[in-house]
Structures are given as C-alpha cells and as structure tokens.
Amino acid sequence: MSIQYKITPHHIAAHLFAVELTIEQPDAAGQIVHLPSWIPGSYLLREFAKHIVSIEAESAGVRVPLTKLDKSSWQAAAVAAPLRVTYQVYAFDLSVRGAYLDHERGFFNGTSVFLAVAGQEDQPCGLTIVPSQNNAWKVATSMPAQQVDAAGFGQYLAQNYDDLIDHPVEMSDFSQVEFMAAGVPHRIIIAGRHQADLPRLAHDLQKICEYQIQFFATPAPFKDYLFLTLAVGEGYGGLEHRASTALICNRSDLPWAHETEIKDGYRQFLGLCSHEYFHSWNVKRIKPAAYAPYDLSQENYSRLLWAFEGITSYYDDLCLLRAGLITPQSYLDLLSQTITSVERGYGRLVQNLEDASFDTWIKYYRPDENSPNALVSYYTKGALFALCLDLTIRQATQQQKSLDDVMRALWQEYGLNFETAGRGIAESEWETLAQRVTGVDLSDLFELGLRSTAPLPLQDLLADLDVVWQQRAADSAQDRGGWRANPAPSKLTLAAKTASDPLGVKLVNVMAAGAAEVAGLAAGDVLVAIEGLRVTASNLDVLLASAQGVDRSARALRVHAFRRDELFECQVTPISAVLDTVGLKMQAEFFNDSKATRKWLDV
Template sequence: MKPIRYTIVPKNPAAHLFEVTLTIEDPAPDGQCFMLPVWIPGSYMVREFARNIVTMRATNEAGRKVRISKTDKHTWQAAPVKGALTLRYEVYAWDLSVRAAHLDDTVGFFNGTSVFLAALGHEGAQHVVDIQRPDGHAYRHWRVATALAEARGTKRYGFGEYTASGYDELIDHPVTLGEFTLASFKAHGVPHDIVIAGRVVALDTERLSADLKKICEAQIALFEPRTKRAPMERYVFMTQAVSDGYGGLEHRASTALICNRTDLPVKGKTEMSEGYRTYLGLCSHEYFHTWNVKRIKPAAFAPYDLTREDYTSLLWLFEGFTSYYDDLMLVRSGLISVDEYFGLLGKTVGGVLRGAGRLKQSVAESSFDAWIKYYRQDENASNAIVSYYTKGSLVALAFDLAIRTETSGRKSLDDVMRLLWQRYGRDFYRGKPVGVGEDDVEALIAEATGVELGSLFADAVRGTRDLPLATLFEGLGVTLEGEPERGAKPSLGARLRGGAEASIAVVYEGGAAQKAGLSAGDALMALDGLRVTGANLDTLLARYQPGAKVEIHAFRRDELRVARLTLDAPEIARYKLTVTDKRPAPRALRERWLAA
C-alpha cells in the first residue's frame, strides 16, 4: 500500500481551528471510506470526536470536487475516483485536557484520535504527517514536541514531516505546539525529554530531570532486571501547566499530562511539597503504563476497536496495578520516605472504605462498566460503584503482601509483572499482538510465584468483601488502624461541594443526612438557628458530640426544608500504618517490599 499523507496546520488559533489535509493515492475503487475514532485508548468513554469536525470537502487529483457523505456519526464515504483523493477538513479544538485537542494563540495540542481520519482498509500503510507552523510573526518561536519519528530533513522539535508505521502508531503519539520549556535526561541510556507548556516561573528543571530519571530507571529495572532495556528508543513527558488541573494519558513512547503550575519544583526550594509529590506520582503512573496496557494489554485491546465501546473486565489489573506501583516506585526510588508512602497508602484505604459502592460492585464489574459508570459519575457514585483504580491498587497490594508472606519474600507481584511482560508485552509491536485473556490472571500469578491465591483472588476480583489488609500487613510487622482527622468533629454523613455556599455534593448511604431526608444539591442555610456557610460549618459542628440531635434548614431548589439529624461519629479520613514488629523476619519482608 502507498503511504497515507496528512498535513495539519493551526489555521486560525483565535478561532481554535486546525486544518487537516489527507491524501490517499490508491483509494478504494468503489468509494473510499474514512473513520474518526469515537474514543481514545486509556480513557474509557465514548467521546464522539467527530462532532468537532466543522467543514469537510473532497477533491480528485485534478482539483475537482468529489462527493463525500456521512454513513454514520463518525464515518464518511467518498464517491469513486481515479487517481489520488484528497480530503480537507477543519477541526474545532477547544478542549484543554489530555484526551482531545486544544488550540489558541499560546499553545496547540492534539491527539491523533481527534484530528486524523483513518482511511479504512489502509490502516497498515505508512502514515506521514506534515506539521506546519501557523502563519504570523507571533508564532516564529513555536516548536513541535512529539515522540513521532522525524522524516528525513525534519529536525527534532521542528516543523516538518513525521512518520508512523500505521494508523495505530500515528494516533498513539500526541503533539504539543508552541513555546515550551525543554529538559532532557537519559534513563539506562534511553533519551527522555521533559516538555512543559504554559507559564511557569523559576522551574527547577535539574531537579525534575533527576527525580524522573530515578523513577524511570527503577521501572525499567523492574521489568528488565538483567538488561535494563527500555521498550522505547525515546520517551517524552509532555505537560501542560495551568492554574487548576490534573490528569494524564499514557502512550507507547510518551505521556500527555496536565497539572497545576504550582505543583512543579521551584529553584532554591528543596522540600517535597504535596503538589510536587502528586505530580511525580502522576508521571510514575503514566510511565508504568508504557509496559502495563500499552504493551501488556487485555485481549480485548489487541487490537482496539475504536468505533464503539471495547469491553474488558481487567481494568483493575491494568489501571489498578499501575496505581499500586506509581507511589511504590517513589519510595523505591528514594524520592519519598517510608512514612510518607504509608501515609499515601492509608489515604487510599480510607477513600475506598468510605464508599458503600465497594460492597455492591466488584472491581471486575467496575472495569466492564467503566463506559457507563466510572467515567459518568454522579452524586450517587460513591454509594453505587467502586473505582478499579483505587480498589484495584489495594487488590494489587493484597496480592503482593500475600505472595511475599507465603514465599518468605522469595517471590512477589514484581515476578507477576515480569511474566506478563515476557509473555505478552516484550514483543507486542514486533509480531502478531496477543493480549491477556479475561480469565488468565489467577493462573499467571500461580505460574509466576507458585502461590495459589484461591479465595483471596475470588473475593478481591469478583467479590465485594473488604480486603483483609490488616491481617496481611501483620506478616510484615505493620498495623493498620483507622484514624479520624485531627480535631475530629461529628459528621453529617455528607460531603459539601466547596465554596462559599454550604451545598451538598454527596450524601453517604446510611448517614445522618440521608436518614434525615437531605439530598445532593440541597443548600444548607442554618444549623440550630445559626447561619451556615461553606467556611463555618466545621466550626459549628465541632461544638457538638456524636449522637447529638440538630435542626437544619436547607433549600432544595426554591423550597425551604427543615431536617432533624442525629449526628454521626467522625469520619475516618485515613488509615494509619505503623511498624510494630521489628524482628528480623518481618523487617526483611518490609525491606524487600519497599526497596526492591
């Protein structure tokens, strides 16, 4: 097949419009079909990217207009032509996230799934994209950041042609355009670039490079302890720094990130702020995906079906296990202390146990229903669903502790990840791709470690019982106990939205608010006759004891209601992990776990 050629140019940054030209030299004789994905891998929700295509026209190689019509919401078919067929279309790009496309006069960003139509039947052909600079003197300092391979004559970070072996590779390399801060380091010999777009002040790129290098080298060594060989030739951390934002999306040789600019390290300040630690954890999470989900994949994703929902019950493995390893790699890399790591674990445990949804939905069900539940959460989500991210991370923790205890530290979840890598991931892009079957994981764990998890696996993955974490931690000489917040106050059994108004965001199942008939959206006005605001509610509640009866006035829409509550006990905000057994055997297990 002949190459598929694209040109993309920020045609009108003020109007947030990219113009894309697609040329296919050997279109289907009965009329070439084109498709734009309806979702992007890594974000399991149908997003209908085709809705952002504003105009489209087709021409033959003589420049004459060719009829093109839609056959469904995301597919087009052109009339038969002799010779080459060219499509020219505009894409509206005003989604400042990691999932789609964004363009203004300060920065451009796009994922291929948002801007590049696939020429059906030609997905395996070479794809070449010419990325052009927007017109105007104001854009003379703009550069290009991407992990796509440069074509001959194109300089790295420069405008020009980039190539991919096929459509799947083309859409797996996001692109940032604009003026950005650039730093580089090598992890076990592989170049890694850090791209920070957005306004930042006194960014400490040396510290950021050194910290990310530690994380990357630890992860490379986890999967390839002998060769220390990374699965990519070059990697790009691509971050958009904003006033308020958080998120990441993995790709095979890069990641798109968004963070608060205040989370980034500042020159002259050496402390590990909570924001910076969170940012490093995000980088660690997305980098771990380079192995776990970008190459080790569920069978359902080998290959992806980007025309509809692509179901798997294994996201607890691919997102949950990744969520377990992201912070674990921070402590193993020496970037945070064991106490800090225990604090992060305790917060995760508290978050999972706070929601009644964990008792109703298994992580396997949560994975399968991600399309309609996890990515479309409402005010009742905590009462109805469980996160395959957070509970999935605790499932990984439980499996790791059980394996380490059963084998006296000789085997661990690390061995499971290495087996998955060797069998499914290492050669994924070199031959016929094979994914992990829906029912393969339990047997793979036993093969890698010699440990039959039995009822623990069944309860953790397909059941809804709470994980026996306290018992499992005992083998490592660690106690796990609930810990209310300092100065704990009685609870309403609800969470507020935040802001000046004391408006309810979530009502917890079985809590005081629900029993009294309060609902999400209700605006609290007074507690025992005293005015309530978002700022003073905690102070007012601190005057009462659990079990006290109070009267609350609240508006539901425009109707005033009176509710009489019996206050709940203080919420357990987090769980505290404490080393209580310092004997050699449990100490050795702890050290192998945290410093592997």
Template sequence: MKPATIRYSIRPSHPEAHLFEVQCTVPAADVAGQRFALPAWIPGSYLIRDFARHIVSIRAEAAGKPVRLDKIDKHTWQATPTGKTPAALTITCEVYAWDLSVRGAHLDQTHAFFNGSSVFLRALGQEHLPCLVDIRRPLGKPYRDWQVATALAPAEGEKGAADRHGFGVYRAASYAELIDHPVEMGSFALAAFSACGVPHEVVISGRHDCDLARLSADLKRLCEWQIRFFGEPAPMPYYLFLVTAVGDGYGGLEHRASTALLCARDDLPYRDMKGMHERYRTFLGLCSHEYFHSWNIKRIRPTAFTACTLDAENYTTLLWAFEGFTSYYDDLALLRCGLIELEDWLELVARTMDKVQRDPGRKRQTLAESSFDAWTKYYRPDENTPNTVVSYYAKGALVALALDLTLRAGTENRVSLDDVMRTLWLRYGERAGHDGVGVGDDDIRLLAEELSGLELTHFFATAIHGTSELALAPLLKPFGIRLQRDKAPTAPTLGVKTRTDGSEVRLATVYEGGPAQTAGLAAGDLLVAIDGLRITPDSLERLLRRRQAGESIHVHAFRRDELMDFSLRLGSPASDKHKLLVKEKRNALREGWLTVMTQSRRPSS
C-alpha cells in the same frame, strides 16, 4: 516500489479561533466510495467522547475537482465513487480545538496541542498503511519561534522531512501508531536526559519556574528503575514527557513513547527547593504512573484491547490490574528508587485506604464490574457515584498490595508481584521479536499460582469478584507494619459531601444509609439553616461541632425554589483515618519487599 502511504497535514490555521486545518490524502480510494471516520474515544481514557463533533467543516476533492461527501453516522463520512479504478482522494476539514486536557486538542496564540485521535480521520479499510504527516507552522510573525515536540519519528529521506523539534514531515507505521503520539507546538521549555541509554526529554508549556535540572535528575532515576524492573532494553527508542503547566490542573494519559501531563505550576520543583514537597511528590507519582503504562497496558494488554475498535466501547474486566497495579507501583517506584522515604510511602498507602473506605460504593460494586462499567459509570460520575462505584485505581492498588504481601509471605519472599509483572512482560508483552498476546480474565491468577505454588482462587474471588473488605492488617503484620485506624476529631456527620458556591452550601452527594438520606435530603439541595441558624461555608462545621452524635436537629433547605424542612438524627464521625506504623526496626520480609533493587532475578518465559 514504495508501499502506498496515507498522507496527512495539519496546521494551526486560526489560532485565535482555535481552528486546525487538517488534510488526509488517500492514494487509492475505495472505488465503492471511500469511508472516513474520526475515533469516538482515545485509548487510555474509557469514555465515548465523540471527537467528530468538533469538526466544523469538511470537504473532499479528487484530481482538483470537488467530490461529494455523505455523512452516514455521527463520525463517519462516505465519498462518492470517483471512477472504476482507485484514485487519489483528499479530505480537508477544520477542527475546533479548545479542550485543555490530556485527551483532546487545544489551540490558541500561546501554543497548540493535539492527540491524533481528535484530529486525524482514518481511511476505513486502509488503517494498516504507513502514514506521513506534515506538521506545519501557523502563519505569521508571532509564531516564527515555535517548535514541535512529539515522539513521532521524523520522516528521514522524505521531502520536507522534519528535524527533531522542527516543523515538517513525520512518519508512523500505521494509523494506530499515528494517533499514539501527541504533539505540542509552541515556545516551550526543554530538558533532556538519558535513562539506560535511551534519550528522554521533558517539554513544559505554560508559565512556570521549574528547576529543569532537578526534575530531569529525578525522572532519570525513576525511569532507570522502571526500565530495569522489567528488564533492559527499554521498549521504546526515545521517550517524551509533554507537560502543560496551568494554575490548577491534574491529569495524565499514557502513550507508546510519551505521556501527556497536565499539572499545576506549583507542582513543579523550583530552584533551591529543599527536600520533597508534597505537591512535587504527587507530580512525580503521576509521571511514574504514566511511564509504568509503557509496559502495563501499552504493550501488556487485556485481550479486549489487542484489536480494539475506535468506534465504540471496548469492554474488559481487567482495569483493576492495568490501572490498579500501575497505581500500586507508581508510588512504590518512588520509594524503591530513593526519591521518597518509607514514611512517605506508608502515608500514601494509608491515604489510598482512606479513599476506598470513604465511599459506600465499595460494598455494591466489584472490581471486575467497575472495570467493565468504566465507560458508563467511573468516567461519567454523578452525585450518586460514591454510593455505587468503587475505584479500580484505588482499590486495585490495594489489591495489588494484598496480592504482593500474600505471595511474599507464602513463599518467604521467593515470589512476589514483581515476578508476576515481569513474567507478564516476557510472555504477553509486545516487544522486539514478540508480537504480544492478550491477557485473559484468569491469566493473572493462573500465573501467580504457577510462580508461587499457592492456591489463590479464594483471594481472587473475594478481592476481584466480591465486595468484602480487604484484610490488610493481618497481611501487613508479618512485614513488621501495623495498620492503625484512628477516629478523626471531627464533628458529628450529616452523611453528606457538600460543595460551596460563594456563601451557599449545597449537597453534592448524600451517602447511602446516612442521616441526611434517611431524613429525605437529596443531592442538589441548598442548605439554609440548622435549628434556625443560617448555614454558610464557615458556619456549618461550627454548628455541627456544638452537637453530639445521635442528637436530633432541624434542617431547612431549598430544593429548586421550594423551601423544605427536615428532621434528622446526627451520625457518628465517619472519617476513620488509616495509619501505617513500622513496629520492628529490622524485618527481613519487609526489607526484601521495600528495598528490592532493579537487579532482581528475571523469571524465565
């Protein structure tokens, strides 16, 4: 007897109005009144997004008759009991899809994209049941050439089962798996390659001139390095890069066997492109980051994410490890697999140092706090965020660097962060024959100490639970790399970040303790003049360059519709530029670190 199955269907019903029609049929509804809910957030993006606000209509029926639905909170509905014995119940809703991002759903006459968390209601209490989803073609002649791209498995043996890239029925083992496979429909570019025997595909939607052969070759090299880094076999039988190319955009979201990516079309390689352009390097870094997540957060998870709820926030203090460590390895993987040179990688690390050093928030918030507060601070930035928040991506990557160097120097390259990551995979990872267990707050420190024999309590106390500066220069020195800080040749500073709108210059952020804040200027103020001379986007830098740090100036600005004047003393240029220089041509520690091949030793579990 086949197990009960939740059946879904989804069809772009009105692409011009950005509407999907979505159905969910429960074979045996709760006799007390089946409840349905749409997730409030999507795993991997830590912000309550209230996807249910995009449901524009909803109705229920059983045995061909309407069933009353009562909305009991912002994203939950309860059906009126249909009898004393469980019976089939179908919910039909229309979902508005106009979010051109990697997190939600987007639909028009050119393509359709959705994450299951933004369109598929879950039958509460029945989320463990297997699911079938019928992905249907929009009606009309313009859509007859559309295809489907998803890592969902075709429902072989089921009536109407889909072929790969075809419309039809797909399957998922549970609701959690159903919503972890985004779907693209449309007329897209497609390329395929194999990495360590695993089929991989790249789908690109939107107008572009991508050299698919170059992209596939580079991704193959990258993916094979990561698979071998953690150890074959790969944890997925198939992998899909879903790329949406736009005029200007950037973003990625990881999934179990795919990633959704948004990029500028100029980020993609073009035919006969020579070398590694910076924009393409950035795109490959994004691909590397999301692919690394196939292990580090999708299958190695913090304890808080092992049984997460989709209705509310799920708090963890460990995003510095799952996002920060991934941010360290994303570009390092490009270096180790030969896609970029050492000088390129050192430049990228220096830029990360610049980013962390630029914002005063690093002095107020620890990485553990930043991780825990991601839901309310990091993912909800405002004009004061640079003063109060530290990025667990950027500083987390620097902590990974510092920990890697500490382990390597302390053990003469016998133990490294590579060994910590691989042992995390062996002991905590969800893979064939191993269910996976959650990583606790102290587990990474304890594991690093166990493998290396080093005492790391002070390192973690200061780097993760403190706000002191990371001492990277002395850590890099034994590896033959000098950290240099150069004063950038910039004008004296107001201590602000500005934004322009046409000919207007407004204050976007007023940095804590800076000249502007001390004088009373505030974020949102419209700068009008300095010492009686009009401020424009072109003139501000010129006006400041003609003055010296410590010099007093008079600033006129509008706050709302009120003209105000301020006197302030200019500060010294704040933009220290970090630079990493190789000072020794040969260095055994550095070579063991940056030329590590994928055939590295495997730790025991």
C-alpha cells in the same frame, strides 16, 4: 506514501486546526473515512467527530460528494484519481485526551484530528506539521521525524494508523531538559508558565525511569521517550502512549530552585509520571485481549482494568520509594491516602473490581452525585488488591516470589513481542499465570478481591510486616489520611460532602444511610439555616456540634434548605463521623531487623 496528512493551526482565535488527508489509492467503491470515538487509556466514548466543523473532498481538481454514514464516518463518491479530504477541527479541550489551540500553544492527540482510511489502516502514514504565525513555537512529539526544520516543523512518519494516533504533539514555546536512562534518551518538555527546576526534575525522573527499565529488564520497549507536560494554575491528569505521555499539573507542584525537600505536590507529580511511564509496559504492550487490537468505534469491554490501572497504581508510588526518592514513611503516608479514599466510598460494598472494570464505560468516567454510593475505583481498590497479592505471595513463599515476578513473566510472555505477535491476555489468563509463576494457590484471594465486595485482608498482611494501622475520624475536610500522633475526637456530621454556596452550604454527595439521607436531604440541596441560624462553610461544624448533649447523644436539629428554588424544612439528627481515615506507621525498632519488610520495599 499512499496516505498523507497535513495539519495546520488554521484560525487560532477560533481554535481551529485545518487538516488535509490525501489518499493516493482510494477505494474504487467509494472511500470511507472515520474518526475514533474514544482514545486508548481513557475508557469513555467521547465522540471526537463532534468537533469536525466542516469537511469536503476533491479529486483531480473536482469536488467530490461526501455522504455521512453515521456519527463519525463519511463516504466519498467513487473516483479514479487520488482523493483529498479537507476538514477543520475545533480544538479547545485543555485535557490530555483531546486537542487544543490558542495563541499560546497547540496540542493534539491523533484520535481527535486524523480521520482513518477504512481498509487501509495498516498502511504507513506520512504527517506534515505546518508552523503557525507564532515564530517562537517549536514541536515536541515522539513520532519519528523524516525531514523537519530546527523547530521540529515538517514531515513525520507513522508505521500505520494505530501508530499515528499514539504520538501526541505539542506546539508552543516550551522549555525542555534531556537525560539518559539505561542508555535511552529521554526528554521533558513543559508548556505553560512555570518556574520549575529542570535539572532537578530530570535528575529525579531519571531515577524512576532507570528503575522501571531495569525492573522489566533491558532493553526498554522504546528508542526514546518524551514527557509532554502542561503546567496550569489548577489541573491534574495523564495519559500513556507507546513512547510518550501527556501530563497536566499545577505549576506550583513542580520543583523550584530553592526547594530541597520533596513537597507533597511534587511527590504527587512524580507519582503521576511514574504511573504513566509504567504503562509503557503494563497496558501499552501487556494488554487485555479485548484491546488487541482496539476497536475505537465502540466500547471494548474487559474485566481486567484492575490489573492494568490498579497494579500500575500500586507500583507508581512504590517505584518512588525503590528509586530512592522518598522514605518508607512517606510511602506509607501515600498508601494511607489510597486506603482512606477507598474506605470513604460506600460503593466498595456495592461494586466489585471486575464489575468496576467492565462498567467503566458508563460509570467511572461519568461520575454523578451518587457515585460514592454506587461504584469503587479500579485504580485505588485495584492498587490495594495488588498490595494484597504481593504480600500474600511473599508470605506464602518466604519472600522467594512476589508480584514483581508475575509482572516480569507477563512482560516476557505477552509484552516483549507484542509489536509482532499482537497477543493480548485473555480474561482468565492473568489469574492462571500468577498462580503458575508463584506456585501459590491464590484462588480464594481472587474470589475475595475481584468478585466480591468483602473487605481486603490489608490490616493483617501489613501487621505481619510490623506496620501499625490507625483507624480514625477525619480531622478536617482537607484530611486525606495519614498517621496522627494525637487523633482528634470524632465530630458530629451529616455524612455528606459539602461545598460553599452563596446561599449557605451545598450538599455535593449524600452518603448512603447517613444522617442527611435519613432526614430526606439530597445532593444539590442548599442548607441555609440550622436552628434559625445562617449556615456557612465555616460554621457548619459548630452548628452540628450544638446537637450533642452532656450524655454524648445527639438531638434532632431544625434545618431549612432550598431544593432548586423551593424552601423546605426537615429534622436532622447528626451522627458521629465514621472512622474512615487510615494512618500507617512503621515500627521503627523493627524495621532495620525486618528482612521481609525491607525486601518488600526494596530498600
């Protein structure tokens, strides 16, 4: 093997991995090595090289000078013998995107720890994972093993550098359970403290995995699959890989042995697993031409993220229903929450889906206090546009075609042979293929949904399927959407998202043209008094309600607030809360007789 890596939990208390890279045939002009600036699936330059705290090189026992070329590249002096580069990586990122090391566990993505060998990225890579001093630790990874011990420490093999960085590794005393789905071995490992009912988790995930494999048609695009899960007190996230996914969840969201129903947190976790698993087809193999191949040194721009993240977000919850894990009403509740999350952002009137996809590098992954006014999520609005596409196609073809057919055609034409052909889908090809496969002229819908900020025709499309749409005001700060039999009346509001603060109530986001903005208040301001009375998170609604007169109109209130360390006074006239909360309900008397609805939901 001409390229060999070895990684060791070197100094656990300092959170340092030690990495050795041996290059048997270095570039005669001086070998360049470089580290990615971002990780596929998370579209932000994260500059992983900043975590390399020391680096040196040697050849034939003699130290070799290294010259840093830029933020993430080094060049060794020319040598005639094999070159060995050794370096230490600081690893204390608990997310699914980076690397982590402490006395409880070690975890890493290859993008955080493995320097690429310039000019030899296509060569096979050997990896040796060295055990720590903690004898209870085991290794979990989807990378093919070559020679490992019972705990999984030892030698692994990657086809090339791209393969090397697409198999995250967990090292800890994790628990695990295995199952088969469509003849493919699957494994779930859970690191962190938890009381999860593993057999139930395996039973439920098996249904999701089998449904998705059959959806795209066997065989699956992997020989085995691994769910790498970290259970924490508070956290949520996932990142897809070619034969695995890295997940983080609240330990309370996992199913417990005494539970029989699917609680909200567990439903959310299953949706996360479904989302990342669906990516095995849609983005890992069916992918934009801009990502074929990835250039991990800089931004890779595409206007198609709505199709890869948005459509995946549409199918993730729908697969829970089609796999028989949740009821149609439970699915509509989840859909209500997605619609509500889009409705509550003024940015939906400012940014379209193509721009949201293109600007993800500077906007979506870098949210600030004005983000709700300036951007829309290609995940959530993309999911709603996918729903519009699906229902429009079904309606136009009398249920003979659907978005399902488009996804299967994409798999056959772009995904199935991606490993050998490496062809991504060009920016305009997605729309062309969808219209060719379905025989439906979708050009107007594409213009509306992708290149304008006009409202999507969701309400009308759902009404055709006997789904009742309820538009109401939120009944509390915890209200994420969903049907209410008796909606609460609209309250007076500042049109701002707030949080408790030691001094009073802090404005986190101030909505465009709302009461707070009109009064001159800004995100970061801390309200300390309204009409001379102290403000707290618990009495804010009561104080705002005092502005309402007998004729239902609102009067101005005297507000004292701090901006940084400066106290100021302003007049605020609260407004009625916007009807930005959606609830959906199936007309039960029509459901059993509605073939169109049952075919859409596949129940």
